Amino acid sequence: MPEVASPPYLYINYEGRRRTLLSRWQRSVMPFELHRGYAQLLDTAADYQCSCWLVDITRRLSPLGAADVSWLMEEYFPQLQPRLGNTVYLAYLMSPHQLAGVLATPYTPQQAEEANLPYYFRRFTDEDSARQWLRSCARKARAAQMR
Template sequence: MDSFSTAYLDVTYHPNQQLLYGHWKRGVMPFELQRGYAAILDIAAEMNCRFWLIDVRRRTGVDASDVFWMMEDFFPRVYPRLGRTAYVALLMAPHHLAGAMANIGIPQKSEASQDLPYLIQRFTEEAPARAWLEHCLQQDSVER
C-alpha cells in the first residue's frame, strides 16, 4: 500500500522524492485523527519512509487532548516502527501557526539536540517545507 484515502485524509508515498505526503481535507474527530495518523505511520513503515510532509491547513478543531495524544501516544510509536529519526514538516495556515506558537501546551519546533526520535518543523508555505525535508534527507544520507 503506497496510498490511503478517506473523506478526511489523503496519504501518498512519492518514491522518487522519498517523501510521504499527507493532506488533511477537513476538520476531524479524535478517532479520525488517530486513524489517519495510524495510516500515515503504516504507509511510512511499509515504504521505509522517514520524511513526511503533512498538510494540516484545512484540519481544524485540534484541541489539547489531540496534541497530548500526538505527543504521548503517536510520536513515541514512530521510532520503534521506523528504526530511525522521522522528519515531519507540518504545513499550516498562518493563523494556525500563530495559534500553535502562542499555545504553551503545544511543543515548539523540535531540535536535534533534544534527542527525540523525530524532528518537527512548521511551515506556512510548501516550498520551504520541501526544502527542509530535502536538506534533512541529504544530511541523513551523509551520516550513513
C-alpha cells in the first residue's frame, strides 16, 4: 500500500492487510500542526473506512498542553464515529518516559472502556502489544456487526 501524502511532521500510512491506519509523529508540533495532522488522519481514515489507528508519538518530545488535550477530547474525538460510522480504536505508542509524564499530568484523560464512548484509546510502550490490542478490537467490532 503506498504511503499517504502527509506533512513532513507526520507520517501516515494505511496498512491494508491489517486494516490499520498507522501514523508516526516525526517531531513535536505547534497546535496548528497538531490540528492539521489530526484532520489529515481523519480524512485518511474516512478514505479507507478504517477504525483501528496506531498513533506513534515517541518522537514528539514535548507533551501536549491542557488546551490541546481539551481540543482532542471535546472537539476532535467526538467527530470520529459520526464521520467513520463505527467505534474508533486508537492505540497510542509512547516511550516509558512519555507514559510516566502523561499519567502524572492532571488533565490527562483516563482510558475507560466502560465509559461507553464511540471511541476507545489505550496507551502502550510496545508496538507489538498495541497492534495485538487493535487486532482484538477489530475482531470485536466485526463480531458486533454480524449480530
